Amino acid sequence: MTNAPGSESPGSSSDSPEPVDGQSPAPAPPEPSGPPTGTVGPPHWAPRQPPPVSGWGGWVPPPGGPQSPGGETPRWGHGWGNPPSNGWQQGPWIPRQAPKPGVIPLRPLDVGDIVGGAFATLRLHWRALLTATFAIALVSAGASVVIQGLFLDDTRIKSLRDNSDPSARDILHSTSGAFAGIGLTSLVTLIGTVFATGMLALVTSRSVLGRQVTARALWRDARPRLPQLLGLTLLIAVALYGVIAVATLPGVLIAVTGSENGGAALGSLGLLGGSIVAIWLWGQWSLAAPALMLEKQSAVAALKRSAKLVGGTWWRVLGIQILGLLIAGVLSAVITIPFDLIAAAVTSDSFDSLIGSDSNPSWTYLLISGAGQVIASTITLSISAGVTALLYMDQRIRRESLDIELLRAAAAPTKVEGKP
Numbered sequence: 001m002t003n004a005p006g007s008e009s010p011g012s013s014s015d016s017p018e019p020v021d022g023q024s025p026a027p028a029p030p031e032p033s034g035p036p037t038g039t040v041g042p043p044h045w046a047p048r049q050p051p052p053v054s055g056w057g058g059w060v061p062p063p064g065g066p067q068s069p070g071g072e073t074p075r076w077g078h079g080w081g082n083p084p085s086n087g088w089q090q091g092p093w094i095p096r097q098a099p100k101p102g103v104i105p106l107r108p109l110d111v112g113d114i115v116g117g118a119f120a121t122l123r124l125h126w127r128a129l130l131t132a133t134f135a136i137a138l139v140s141a142g143a144s145v146v147i148q149g150l151f152l153d154d155t156r157i158k159s160l161r162d163n164s165d166p167s168a169r170d171i172l173h174s175t176s177g178a179f180a181g182i183g184l185t186s187l188v189t190l191i192g193t194v195f196a197t198g199m200l201a202l203v204t205s206r207s208v209l210g211r212q213v214t215a216r217a218l219w220r221d222a223r224p225r226l227p228q229l230l231g232l233t234l235l236i237a238v239a240l241y242g243v244i245a246v247a248t249l250p251g252v253l254i255a256v257t258g259s260e261n262g263g264a265a266l267g268s269l270g271l272l273g274g275s276i277v278a279i280w281l282w283g284q285w286s287l288a289a290p291a292l293m294l295e296k297q298s299a300v301a302a303l304k305r306s307a308k309l310v311g312g313t314w315w316r317v318l319g320i321q322i323l324g325l326l327i328a329g330v331l332s333a334v335i336t337i338p339f340d341l342i343a344a345a346v347t348s349d350s351f352d353s354l355i356g357s358d359s360n361p362s363w364t365y366l367l368i369s370g371a372g373q374v375i376a377s378t379i380t381l382s383i384s385a386g387v388t389a390l391l392y393m394d395q396r397i398r399r400e401s402l403d404i405e406l407l408r409a410a411a412a413p414t415k416v417e418g419k420p
Contacts, residue, residue, distance in 0.1 A: 098403075101410035102210035106403040109394040111320060115327065118386030121207040122379075129382045131215040132199050137377030140192035145370035147184045149363055187241060191233050192377070197385040198222075198229040198289035204389035205294055209410045225293055232292050232299040236285055240278040247274025283318040284310050290392035309395040317391060324387035328380035335379070339372025 098107035103120040105113065122129055199222050206213045222229075251267025284307045291309070292302035310317050343365040361369075396402035 099407055099410075101407075102206075102208040104208055104390060104393075106208075106397070106406050106410075108398050109390065111323065114320060114387055114390045114394060115324070117204075117208075117390045118324070118383050121204055121386045122382045125203050125207055125213055126382075128203050128213050128215045128218045129200060130378055132203075132218060133196055133381040133385075134374070134378045136192050136196045136199075137374050137381060140188050141370050141373040141377055143188045144185045144373065145366045147181050147188070148361075149366050150181075183241075187237055190237055190240070193381065193384060194233040194236055194289050195229060196381040197388045198225075198232070198293045200382065200385035201290035201293045201389040201392070204290075204386055205393075208390075208393060208406060222293070225296070228292055228299055229289065232288060232302055235299050235303070236282075236288070240281060243278050243281065244271065244274035247271065247277070279318075280314075283314050283321070286310070286317060286321055286388060287392040287395065290389050294392075309392065309399065313395070317395070320387065320391055324384050328384045331383065332373075332376040332380050335376040336369070336372040339375075340369050343368035 098105040100106065103124065104117040109117075199218070202218055202221050203213050247270035248267050249270070251263045251265070251270050253263070254266055255263025257263075285303050286306065287309050288299075288302040288306035291297050291305040292299065295302075295305065297305055346368065347362050347364050393402060393406075
């Protein structure tokens with residue numbers, strides 16, 4: 001009679017020799033009532049003790065017990081075989097590794113996965129990424145150079161320093177050019193960042209699946225969505241700067257009517273409060289561009305979608321976004337400082353402006369410095385856009401099990417570009 005699998009312990013009846021014809025089988029030796037031979041223990045120990053351990057995470061099978069196809073000792077938790085039938089399990093449990101068809105593992109991501117995935121995407125798809133970001137960086141850096149040349153006026157700052165008792169009107173007049181230049185430059189940077197994030201989300205989505213993408217394929221996929229992406233970019237910019245403008249408007253109106261000191265104080269508070277609200281909105285809407293491009297949402301629907309994905313994790317999303325901006329800022333400084341030094345060496349007046357004198361930088365200095373800004377923005381936009389796109393996917397993995405869909409998509413056959 002054959003026992004069912006798993007109904008007997010290793011090394012029991014299956015290891016007994018077959019009876020010889022005409023002879024009765026030898027009786028089985030009784031099971032020991034105490035601990036195994038050579039084992040010192042109290043008399044009340046159970047008669048069945050765990051099998052001896054062989055190394056980390058392994059167990060020694062009984063004579064005639066299961067062996068691996070290669071003759072190796074099976075290890076419970078290492079992907080084949082069954083645990084010992086007496087119920088004992090040795091060694092640490094080793095979790096399964098998440099599948100990684102592309103630049104990130106398909107599981108909830110940590111900060112290292114997101115930042116490392118952004119750099120890996122740039123390394124693997126640098127042609128498509130840099131082609132797209134170069135065009136965006138050329139436009140945004142060119143606009144920044146023009147803004148700096150028109151609004152940067154150090155003579156106003158010099159007159160403010162020479163005035164021992166400046167009024168609120170003098171301070172506002174002297175710093176208006178600088179604030180206007182900073183505001184317009186940051187506006188151009190915001191527009192370029194949102195636009196680049198939306199376009200490069202298409203590259204990141206393919207790099208997650210381990211697929212290649214060319215600049216031509218990127219343009220073909222992004223072109224139908226560019227009007228919606230441009231509308232989203234302008235909508236975010238108008239909303240953020242509109243909040244700041246509305247918050248500072250009462251102080252400006254009071255200052256214009258004659259109460260300069262009170263208006264300046266109220267305007268400063270309004271500027272601070274409006275900036276805080278704008279930062280909160282920026283965190284809520286930071287995932288709107290990937291949602292618009294990858295889910296084919298409208299501009300307003302993408303804003304709502306981003307707020308839904310960010311809800312409850314605003315601080316985490318903001319922290320990772322700021323980390324990405326800091327990394328991009330460090331890389332940008334490393335690239336632009338040599339260009340600033342070259343521009344300072346070419347024009348003496350630019351060198352004076354670099355160390356903080358009262359002369360304005362010349363257009364030659366601004367053009368050479370702008371070339372460095374173009375190169376730096378071409379690289380840093382790829383990093384910051386990759387961080388945002390991977391953060392969007394991480395939020396969907398955590399909330400909507402996107403990793404399962406990505407795993408199915410990675411296993412599906414793909415078309416080769418140019419072939420049916």
